[in-house]
Amino acid sequence: MHCNAALIAPTFVTGLILGFIYALIALGYTMVYGVLKLINFAHDAVFATGGILVFYAFGQWFGIVQPLSGVSLVVLMAASLVIGALASAGSAFLLERVAYRPLRRRQGARLSYLITAIGASFFADYLYQQNFLLGPGKREFPNYFNVSKAFTVFGSVVQNVDVLIVVLAIACLIALDQFITRTRSGRAIRALSEDQVAAQLMGINNDRVITTTFVVGGLFAGIAGVLYAIKFGFVVWNMGFVPGIKAFTAAVLGGIGNIRGALLGGILLGLIENMSAVCVGAEWKDTVAFSVLVLVLILRPTGILGEGIKG
Amino acid sequence: MSEPLLVLDDVHVHYGVIEAVRGIDLTVGRGEIVTLIGGNGAGKTTTLRAISRIHGPSAGSIRFEGSELTRLRSDQVVDLGIIQVPEGRHIFPSMTVAENLEMGAFSRRRVARRRLAEDLEEVYGLFPVLAERRKQLGGTLSGGEQQMLAMGRALMAKPRLLMLDEPSMGLAPQIVQRVFEVITRINQAGTPILLIEQNAQMALNAAHRGYVIESGAIVLEDEARALLDDDQVRKAYLGEE
Numbered sequence: 001m002h003c004n005a006a007l008i009a010p011t012f013v014t015g016l017i018l019g020f021i022y023a024l025i026a027l028g029y030t031m032v033y034g035v036l037k038l039i040n041f042a043h044d045a046v047f048a049t050g051g052i053l054v055f056y057a058f059g060q061w062f063g064i065v066q067p068l069s070g071v072s073l074v075v076l077m078a079a080s081l082v083i084g085a086l087a088s089a090g091s092a093f094l095l096e097r098v099a100y101r102p103l104r105r106r107q108g109a110r111l112s113y114l115i116t117a118i119g120a121s122f123f124a125d126y127l128y129q130q131n132f133l134l135g136p137g138k139r140e141f142p143n144y145f146n147v148s149k150a151f152t153v154f155g156s157v158v159q160n161v162d163v164l165i166v167v168l169a170i171a172c173l174i175a176l177d178q179f180i181t182r183t184r185s186g187r188a189i190r191a192l193s194e195d196q197v198a199a200q201l202m203g204i205n206n207d208r209v210i211t212t213t214f215v216v217g218g219l220f221a222g223i224a225g226v227l228y229a230i231k232f233g234f235v236v237w238n239m240g241f242v243p244g245i246k247a248f249t250a251a252v253l254g255g256i257g258n259i260r261g262a263l264l265g266g267i268l269l270g271l272i273e274n275m276s277a278v279c280v281g282a283e284w285k286d287t288v289a290f291s292v293l294v295l296v297l298i299l300r301p302t303g304i305l306g307e308g309i310k311g
Numbered sequence: 312m313s314e315p316l317l318v319l320d321d322v323h324v325h326y327g328v329i330e331a332v333r334g335i336d337l338t339v340g341r342g343e344i345v346t347l348i349g350g351n352g353a354g355k356t357t358t359l360r361a362i363s364r365i366h367g368p369s370a371g372s373i374r375f376e377g378s379e380l381t382r383l384r385s386d387q388v389v390d391l392g393i394i395q396v397p398e399g400r401h402i403f404p405s406m407t408v409a410e411n412l413e414m415g416a417f418s419r420r421r422v423a424r425r426r427l428a429e430d431l432e433e434v435y436g437l438f439p440v441l442a443e444r445r446k447q448l449g450g451t452l453s454g455g456e457q458q459m460l461a462m463g464r465a466l467m468a469k470p471r472l473l474m475l476d477e478p479s480m481g482l483a484p485q486i487v488q489r490v491f492e493v494i495t496r497i498n499q500a501g502t503p504i505l506l507i508e509q510n511a512q513m514a515l516n517a518a519h520r521g522y523v524i525e526s527g528a529i530v531l532e533d534e535a536r537a538l539l540d541d542d543q544v545r546k547a548y549l550g551e552e
């Protein structure tokens with residue numbers, strides 16, 4: 001194994017940026033796991049929905065084809081993030097109502113949840129693949145945000161969108177931390193994730209808390225979906241699959257159910273897989289990432305920081 | 312004549328096809344301590360869970376001050392002031408003692424922080440050990456401390472009916488003594504209590520009235536004093552020959 005020295009710094013930066021995206025997506029996996037002890041394998045579709053809806057809104061319906069600047073750029077960016085966040089949150093809400101709540105009412109077995117989750121994910125992906133929607137190929141994302149070099153650090157280029165990703169991811173994590181510790185809904189989420197019966201006996205409406213959890217996880221996934229589409233410049237029907245399963249890995253790595261673990265796991269996974277691309281070979285990247293998942297599951301199933309939603 | 316505070320009227324509870332509670336009638340009046348005693352698997356916890364609407368009932372009526380509880384969700388039952396300290400305590404393990412107590416006040420929506428702080432101090436006065444450990448995580452408390460925390464947490468909800476499921480379970484005799492002292496004090500301050508126990512001696516000494524449940528049905532009901540003298544009860548639950 002010999003690492004290409006010239007590539008180490010740039011790869012580190014790439015890994016870190018991707019890590020923040022994984023972390024944003026991982027929050028949804030981890031929060032839903034916290035309250036339902038369920039891996040929501042359809043969360044990848046929730047993530048994709050944000051990017052895809054913004055593609056439609058500004059790429060198709062408004063037909064914005066020019067890079068923007070100044071106030072109009074800020075407004076459009078803000079609108080994109082809001083629309084993406086709401087679209088993903090809406091899809092998460094729908095998913096909970098249509099797929100999971102009926103199962104809870106019938107006290108479905110663990111396996112039914114898993115199969116339902118995977119089914120819902122496939123449903124969304126292949127719906128987007130239909131010709132009246134995205135079709136089978138990549139679709140160019142409207143380029144109103146002119147992705148370009150912002151500055152150089154240790155000889156590696158950092159793009160303006162990367163700065164945006166880091167800043168927004170940190171802002172989201174701080175907001176979530178405040179939400180969990182300071183608000184009534186946040187405390188209810190924490191209580192439900194610690195003890196379902198006790199939460200009920202405190203007067204918490206479990207169904208409402210579960211809905212809130214899906215929606216909050218969806219908001220973050222939507223923001224990640226929009227940023228992802230801007231950074232890579234396209235949307236595609238199965239765009240959620242790889243980032244989704246990586247984010248799931250990140251959540252497990254950090255400690256599923258643990259919010260800080262999502263950040264730690266996201267960054268670690270982003271770094272590990274990208275460094276491995278430099279040191280082992282790019283074709284090994286995903287193999288290494290999923291080997292991490294398997295190793296964590298074998299050696300430390302509760303992840304680095306352990307389970308439990310904490311403020 | 313007005314109806315008692317809590318009325319269970321022919322309540323049945325099923326787990327699948329198994330009927331765990333078979334037509335129970337039970338009442339709790341204002342200001343009373345009522346105890347429900349019975350052996351393992353008799354259906355005591357099942358009855359409480361039905362009142363709290365955690366599970367069941369499958370038939371019958373449960374009324375609290377004229378509200379039909381069987382039509383409500385568990386959180387609405389709590390909103391009425393029916394607060395349960397469950398079997399096994401169910402402390403939030405990764406929350407501190409203080410956070411656990413604050414969760415107890417979850418159902419009191421628009422209460423001022425100052426009121427909450429006062430209520431917290433009141434609970435600490437009742438259970439000084441909780442004050443010493445206010446920063447400690449709930450999961451690291453001893454069994455006795457967890458029981459006190461569970462009771463303190465319930466008091467933070469300002470119960471209008473307090474239901475306790477085997478508060479003495481697994482505790483040392485002095486701690487049991489202390490728990491029952493507090494139960495009596497809470498009641499003397501005006502809170503009606505439905506007390507579930509296997510420790511019939513302690514429960515009947517503290518209670519005004521009692522019910523004996525066997526295999527999901529009430530087999531005896533009387534003044535607590537009368538039950539203490541009852542031959543059947545003495546043989547079956549007070550360990551006498």
Ligand SMILES: Nc1ncnc2c1ncn2[C@@H]1O[C@H](COP(=O)(O)OP(=O)(O)OP(=O)(O)O)[C@@H](O)[C@H]1O
Nearest residue numbers: 326331349350351352353354355356357358398509
């Ligand atoms: N979740 C459940 N599923 C199926 N059966 C149950 C369940 N919970 C309780 N039961 C059964 O219902 C009956 C009554 O149980 P319950 O827990 O109410 O008894 P209990 O009087 O509280 O006993 P203990 O003093 O041991 O706590 C028992 O036969 C028990 O096996």
Ligand SMILES: [Mg+2]
Nearest residue numbers: 355356357398
């Ligand atoms: Mg019991």
